Each structure stands twice: as C-alpha cells, then as structure tokens.
Amino acid sequence: MKGPQTYTTEQQLINGLKQREQAAFSYLYDHYSSALNGVIYNIIPDPNIATDILQEVFIKIWRLIDSYDPDKGRLFTWMFSIARSTAIDLARSKEWKNSKRNNSLTDDYAQLPDKSRPSSDLPELRKIVYTLKEEYKTIIELCYFEGYTQKEIATMEQIPLGTVKTRLRAALLQLKKKIKL
C-alpha cells in the first residue's frame, strides 16, 4: 500500500476532490479542519455544536466542490465563507439564541458585546475583539459574529449606512493591527 496521498498544489487537491478521491478529502480534513473549526468556534463557542457544524461544513465542501471557482478566490477563502455562513445560520436560529440567553446567567462571553471583560477560555478572535473600543466591538459583533448586514445594523443602531461602512472598515483595520501572526 502507498503512503498517504500528498497534494503539492491547491489545484491538485481540488482535482482530487472533484474526482471524488477519499485521499483528497482526507488530506483536506487534515490540513484545514483545525482552521475551519476555529472559524466556527469563534462564532459558536460551544465545542460540541461547533463540531457538528464542522461536519456539516466538510460535507458541504465535499458536495459543492464542483461549484467552487478558482478564479473567484483561493480554496480556503471559499471554505472560510462556507464555514462562517453555516455557523451564522445557527447563531441566528432561535435555538441558539435561547440557549445563549440561558447561558448568559453564568457565562458573560455569550452576551452581546456591551458585557465587558473577556474570560480566559474565550475564542481567540473574540478575545482580540474585546480589546477594541466599544463602537468597533459592537459593529464587529453584529456584523461578523451575528451576520447582520450593514443595512440592518444601520437600522438597529440608528446610524447612516455610510457611517456603518466607515466604522466597520476602521474596526477591521484595528483588529488586523492587533492580530500578531
């Protein structure tokens, strides 16, 4: 038997996935599951639910690979977008909101961003977001973690759409600056 299949280029991996190779799927999981799980966990900070979402995400990637267009971006960017949108679908569901409300009695992190101090077991990204100034923290919470559109946020926060745009971009630049790679 051969050793585990390696894919030296992203295109080889994509071809392998399109040809329904189990080895390609296995390679994809081994190399991307941790990063995607982190993306999901940042939005849904419940390890068990995050794992369920991760499974759903990998099944989506596997089944939707033919619709992935390399001209529109890197494979990871595409998978990131699937992971985030799948997690947000759950974050916006009644079940998750209810569980969050119940948990909020004990867990401060699950509440909306006006609750101040982050606890040590917070997801990495959230920890950094908590260090931003209040208006940046709010907009990233609403837009990135809860998936509201900029228009919805403008209505919710009763500020002009242009202000939302400017504030979101500034918040992201601040956040990026704080992230040390």
Next chain:
Amino acid sequence: MDIKAYIESGVIESYLLGMADAEEVAELQRLSLEYPEVVAAIKEREQWLREFSEATGRPASGGTKEQLLKSLHKEFAVTSGSVHVINRRFKFVAAAAVLALFVSAAGNVYLYRKYTKATGDFVALQKEQMQLLADNQSYHARLTTFDHDLKIMSQAGVIKVPLAGVKGKEGSLATVYWDMQSREVYLIANNLPAVPPGKQYQLWALVDGKPVDAGMISDCAFSLCYLKRVVNAAAFAITLEKAGGSAAPTLDQMFVIGNVKS
C-alpha cells in the same frame, strides 16, 4: 480614484470576511479588473486570512474525521487500495481466461485435425464408391453387350465362320457370325494387329468367286460388330486397307480368311 487609499480602507477585509454588501462587492470586482494592484491586495489578504485562521485554529474533537469518512463512504470514488484488490482478482480471472483459451485452442486444433482426417476419409470413400459405381456400370454395360452378342451367336440360323491367319499372319484370328435368314453379318476381331494410322481393316465376302465389300471394321475386339447384309457368300476374308475402305481388296494385305461350311 486613489486606488492605494481604497486598498488600505479595509473594504477588501470586509469582503473576504463576508461582510461587504452587494454594492461594495460589485465595486471591488470592477476595480480588480481595472487595477492589478487590487488583485494583488486581495491575494495578499486571502493569505493573511488563511494564516490567521490557522493561527487561531482549534483542533476538532477526535473521531470527527472518522465520522465524516463513514458518512461519505458511499460518495468516494474507488480508492487505489480497492483498485489493487480488483486488479489482483482481475489478474486471476485473466490468467484463468488465458488458460481456458489455450485449452480451447488446443481442443480446436485436435478437433480440426480429426475433422480434416474424417473429411479426407470421406472424400476417399466417396471416390472409391464412385469408382465402384463406374466399374459396376461398365461391367453392367459389358454384360449387356455379351448378353446381346450371345443371343445373336446362339440364334437359330446363325452360323459361325472362323477366319484364321494366312501364311505370315498365323496368330491373327477373327470370327464371323452370319444370320442365314436375315443375311446380317456380325464380326468379332479376336486377335488382329493394331491398325497403323490412316488404315482400317475391311471385311470381304467371296460371292460367286468375286470379293464383295462386307463392311469396315472399327472397334470389334470385345464385342460383335454389325457390318452389312451379305447373300451367298462362300468365304470371308479381312484385308488392311486405307481408312474408309477400298473397292477391291489389296490381296497382299490379307490377314485372315475362312470358308463358309454349308
């Protein structure tokens, strides 16, 4: 448009993180067609997104991969491992098929040889049978002739006139059968030398002391030949003449002669 300020505005980040609205996405797509530096900036930030996500990654709980492989197992193409197994099985089947082919081919050669031999035997038998049939027919024809000849010879009123070889032709012999009632003359050439080219034997009857043509002799070695009607013959003789016959016999070419005993 200050493209550098645009690139550094944070709009690319909001786009990659999925937060840009339709208007912003359209603008970015339009500008990336126009400015290669926008494309480069998107690529650079995609790399950043990946690196950041990896850095803040969280290993999934154990067993997740196995569960996924189990859920998707029917969707995977046949793996190289099973291909190998199939190949081995295929090789065995192929070997068996080749062996079967050889056995079959050998059988075919054997059967073909038997068939050819049988066909040859059959053809030989058929030939033999044809030969026997031909022989039979020829014997039958000869028997019929003999039967016919015998009837003539043994008929009442038919007399036998043996013609013996003259001096110098002692071995020659012929026999005339003459029907006294119908006057018909038959001849059998018991032993006459082979005819030289352009020549033919001719039968003569001696009537009133003169030789009279009694007919040309062709193939009369094995059966009676009917020649001509002859009246009052005292003797018969055969001479060798030119083909078609002569008006008068060439006497020095006489082979046989015999008197009619009345």
